[in-house]
Amino acid sequence: MENLNKLSPVELRHLIRTGKFSGQTSGLAAGFTQANLVILPRSLAYDFLLFAQRNPKPCPILEVSDAGSRNLRQFAQDVDLANDFPKYRIYRDGKLTEEVTSVEKYWRDDLVSFIIGCSFSFEAELIAAGIEVRQITLGLNVPMYNTNIELTPAGKFRGTMVVSMRPIPTEQVVKAVKVTAAMPKVHGAPIQIGQPAKIGIKDLAHPDYGDAVPIKPGEVPVFWPCGVTPQNVIMQVKPPFVITHSPGHMLITDIKNTSLKYD
Amino acid sequence: MENLNKLSPVELRHLIRTGKFSGQTSGLAAGFTQANLVILPRSLAYDFLLFAQRNPKPCPILEVSDAGSRNLRQFAQDVDLANDFPKYRIYRDGKLTEEVTSVEKYWRDDLVSFIIGCSFSFEAELIAAGIEVRQITLGLNVPMYNTNIELTPAGKFRGTMVVSMRPIPTEQVVKAVKVTAAMPKVHGAPIQIGQPAKIGIKDLAHPDYGDAVPIKPGEVPVFWPCGVTPQNVIMQVKPPFVITHSPGHMLITDIKNTSLKYD
Structure with missing residues (x-):
């Protein structure tokens, strides 16, 4: 193998x-x-x-x-x-x-x-653009959080968005937005930058799914819509x-x- | 009024x-x-x-x-x-x-x-970018053509793509692609540039829907996916x-x- x-x-x-x-x-x-x-x-x-x-x-x-x-x-x-x-x-x-x-x-x-x-697709592009993806560096699963962002319901399906978080150095945030915004078929641009409380996330150290990752000085947490959302909504x-x-x-x-x- | x-x-x-x-x-x-x-x-x-x-x-x-x-x-x-x-x-x-x-x-x-x-949405953007939209200048309907481009079927619905055509000066074609590619929710980038026969269009002077428009020397016909397509497919x-x-x-x-x- x-x-x-x-x-x-x-x-x-x-x-x-x-x-x-x-x-x-x-x-x-x-x-x-x-x-x-x-x-x-x-x-x-x-x-x-x-x-x-x-x-x-x-x-x-x-x-x-x-x-x-x-x-x-x-x-x-x-x-x-x-x-x-x-x-x-x-x-x-x-x-x-x-x-x-x-x-x-x-x-x-x-x-x-x-x-x-x-x-997974946009992470490869972030790395290609010279942006570290922390949980890959550390061999961990990406940290994911429940939010208070209400989704638009359809029939039986309704719920709130789950987001993934990657710490990004302040000076690379714009590049990270540009790289991921170009790939709307794999979640696209971030939904929130630097203010977890605004979307109902209280404690970055305790993600609802996946593993916690450290945020270094000079980095901000950046949040992307996450593919766990549809499974989460279906299970409800x-x-x-x-x-x-x-x-x-x-x-x-x-x-x-x-x-x-x-x- | x-x-x-x-x-x-x-x-x-x-x-x-x-x-x-x-x-x-x-x-x-x-x-x-x-x-x-x-x-x-x-x-x-x-x-x-x-x-x-x-x-x-x-x-x-x-x-x-x-x-x-x-x-x-x-x-x-x-x-x-x-x-x-x-x-x-x-x-x-x-x-x-x-x-x-x-x-x-x-x-x-x-x-x-x-x-x-x-x-309609991307035509306004073309004009804003300094690109003439011929049928608007002439007060006509856009020329539309049936093509041989097979669509992916789904259940009862199947058929071929209808395209709209706008003549664009050669030196503005790249700009026209960029302007419309940025708007995928209103058909996005052209599907064909300059070679109508490749998509089964035989006679530009006789569109299947709308009005014919003149193509001036130095211009090429540019073809975009057209919103008549879904109605056409449903009617079949x-x-x-x-x-x-x-x-x-x-x-x-x-x-x-x-x-x-x-x-």
Whole structure:
């Protein structure tokens, strides 16, 4: 497995599909977009798609499958949505009941797969622009916080935004805004700079999800809309059946991060 | 009515709502976004929203109402979708059956309104950037053409892209691309520059919709995805009941064109 980093997206998907790799995907197929997954029954798909349309910053939809289909058209060829994520979570009535490496045996004709942008893509661009991404330097998960930012409801779905935080040196904040604003399909520009209390965050040292990271003198905390938001909102609805990816176990797509900037 | 040009969006909507104005909206409330309308029954709304998600360039959704609601949240306050377009068209089984100034008496609890970006917004920006928009200079409708560009299907909806054409001096083409690329919510960048045959257009002198305009020496025809596309695609499906705006009779929203560039 030492050559995992050299494999192409389709080679990695084949390895994952055949059960030969089930780990986290961070750092694999560098430069290619990785994506979050939400699979819902068709009966909930309109409300969720409308919710995403109304809240594109925390919920940037990259692609939606046809009901029952395990294929994609745009973000990956030669893909099997039931096997190509290294790990899946199955929720029943809002409770996590199974964590599995294939959801083939759970597949139904009415399931719709939502492929959702993740901040992994813009982090690579920040680093390329010379901006340190603290939790990557430290080998930690990004700190994420619940906020008081109300989302626009759609049907059953409503709630508040979850944000991720990265400490940025004051003199690099403008560059960080510019880099991420150019990538609206993976959350885009920050939603708040330097004033956590304004969005209801009381204690940066105790994130609601992920790990705390230190903020050094001369740095400000910068907050971006986070892809945990849609999963969070869905779980509050407690649908009878939902499949998601396991955190960090993403779909590796055929699309380059850079192409997301120009599409 | 001589002061129509000085009225705010909400003042114009009141005038339209109370039947005091039912004309074209071109040039009114300069700087504010105007929008196309498609109203479909809820049973077709998921397929149409998915079609728009898959084809955002010709079908840029600005906002979708809740089923049965005549209000908007984001693009206009104090709005009545059943009365605030100066003129509506009603189609039954794909045939135009009525043209009316109010659709109040046709309203149903299952109707969903799709508010769709129109190129009016980017034309104002082109002019502001010093680029002539030929059909406006000549007081004509923009020339529009059917193409061979296949759209990504979604459920019942499938078809080819309709494009609008504006002749641009060679030395201004790059600027025209930059100006419109910054406004993806109103069709964004051109889809073709200078080679109509590549997208299946045989005769620029005979557009499929709108009026022909002259192309002067030193100019190239530039083609943008066009908002006629979604209406065209819907009509091919011949749904039992659809309401649209009448061409040129748009919703005047509260949102500035410039804010669409930064959202």
